[in-house]
Amino acid sequence: MIKMSNDSWFEEYRAKVLEALSNESLRKAVQEAQNRYWKARKKTLSKTPYYEYYRKKVREARTWALNHLDELLKMVKENVEAQGGAFYLAKTGEDANRYILNALSNHDAKLVVKSKSSVTEEIDLNKYLSDHGIEVVETDLGEFIVQVLGQKRSHPILPAIHLRISEIAEAISKVVGKELPPDPTVIADSVRNYLRKKYFEADAGITGANVIAADTGAVYLIENEGNIRFVSNAPPVHIAVTGMEKIVPTMEDAMDAVRLMIPNATGQDMTAYVSIVTGPSKTSDIELRTVMGMHGPKEYHLVLLDNGRTEMLNDPVFKEALLCLHCGACLNVCPVFRQLSGQVWGYKYLGGSGAPWVAFLFGWEKAAPIAYSCLMCGRCKEVCPMGIDIPGLVLKLRERLYERGLVPPPLKKIIDNLNKYGNPGGKH
Ligand code: SF4
Structure with a gap:
């Protein structure tokens, strides 16, 4: 049985998310920056024959x-x-x-x-x-x-x-x-x-x-x-x-x-x-x-x-994260980042690509809100110049977070229901 941690990390994060979502100018600015970047990158890469x-x-x-x-x-x-x-x-x-x-x-x-x-x-x-x-x-x-x-x-x-x-x-x-x-x-x-x-x-x-x-x-x-x-x-x-x-x-x-x-x-x-x-x-x-x-x-x-980089290097799964160039391309196409910006979605290293870094460098609890916010849409993996499987790493990170009892309360409920009743919805 996995021992669950207390939920203060989740509540703090939830409050910050709600605050960011109510900040219209922040969201507009990030969206505008993402749109501009995307157009510029596309144009540049169309003229870069040796990109691959x-x-x-x-x-x-x-x-x-x-x-x-x-x-x-x-x-x-x-x-x-x-x-x-x-x-x-x-x-x-x-x-x-x-x-x-x-x-x-x-x-x-x-x-x-x-x-x-x-x-x-x-x-x-x-x-x-x-x-x-x-x-x-x-x-x-x-x-x-x-x-x-x-x-x-x-x-x-x-x-x-x-x-x-x-x-x-x-x-x-x-x-x-x-x-x-x-x-x-x-x-x-x-x-x-x-x-x-x-x-x-x-x-x-x-x-x-x-x-x-x-x-x-x-x-x-x-x-x-x-x-x-x-x-x-x-x-x-x-x-x-x-x-x-x-x-x-x-x-x-x-x-x-x-x-x-x-x-x-x-x-x-x-x-x-x-x-x-x-x-x-x-x-x-x-x-x-x-x-x-x-x-x-x-x-x-x-x-x-x-x-903490040696620890990452010695980890057969998360060694991949060390290939990151910190170019930010993945953030510029990320739908979560588009709504929250790095003010909320990250801790020093931002977004899904930053999540393993946060776990290894600053602790698993700090990485938990980042890992669970990822939508797994895969746009980051597509755009990443290093071909890093960011959603795959985030999924693995969630497995390790679960082993440490770091699970958001709504998911805990689902896990409890699965354990008790064999279905996510609870007793019917
Ligand atoms: S796109 Fe790839 S290399 Fe660039 S910051 Fe994201 S994970 Fe790192």
Whole structure:
């Protein structure tokens, strides 16, 4: 007999769902974003003749990399150190935070500029640093808006889609100290001017990384705004933080992953910028003597995070989830996400594809509401560039949740009826 947990997780979630469903503007914004994305992606892919080739190649490269992860981690470490950088493999989020704080403390850092990153969100890095007296300023426009409002993002690529322009103008007006009209160009100009100073005042810049090539230790950073270039280049220290599953064997594999990721993430053929970083800035122009930090940072750290990924890797079913590129394509076609957005449907990692991540990284109870909300429509599986069987994983997740007694009360009733009366409806 499976022991059932108490139902507080279900009631809390139900309340949040009802609140999200009553928020008309949130739903409209998410729906508009999904529609636009879908059209853009379709148009781009119709002009991408090698799409299936990239899908196959990247899946093979990522699968091979997961099967040889220890070897590739060693290569990354050696290559980063050979370029004059520092490498750290963090077992837990706490380890990663402590390492980063220590690296910043060595410079008596007070201000950090940062680019959007799921992994830093996973480990609550901003809070950790601000609890230790370091100000962290987000520089992606959407993420900056969400940070200013003290909210959480509702989409991995478009963090502020749940907000109306009037709310954004009001919030940014307070930060820049003048009243701004509800005009995207004026708001973007004001934020740009505000952030420009921060890049050069900051003691360090922290970025994520989309892919890592083991053969050189290079990290690939994909963006449209240009903020990542400033974050990784203007301050004297650059710290890149990401999950260890993002390693692929070679730079060619990494570029294939970039080619595959972009149309699925933004609907574009290519973003405005893809930066490749292998270490600190340096010059040997004077008598061949090496000086670090010529125009860019003189110190570079690559922090890779385990934090439950090894457990996923060792799980024959959920290893598949580690192939995720976090492109968000599945969310952009998901009918549940369309109604609830990431404000409700997820915990740091969003939607059905995020559910196994939430279970392994943050606990099964947190994953339960996400797993049970999935409609099993299968659109995500169809669209996923890595061909991940997301509904299949969600189903397996429900089996494991059931084994842990995590079942929504209406389903419990059905299970009771089946056990007692042999039918889901109860006594007839
Ligand atoms: S599951 Fe597939 S579609 Fe969804 S974020 Fe991951 S790679 Fe993209």
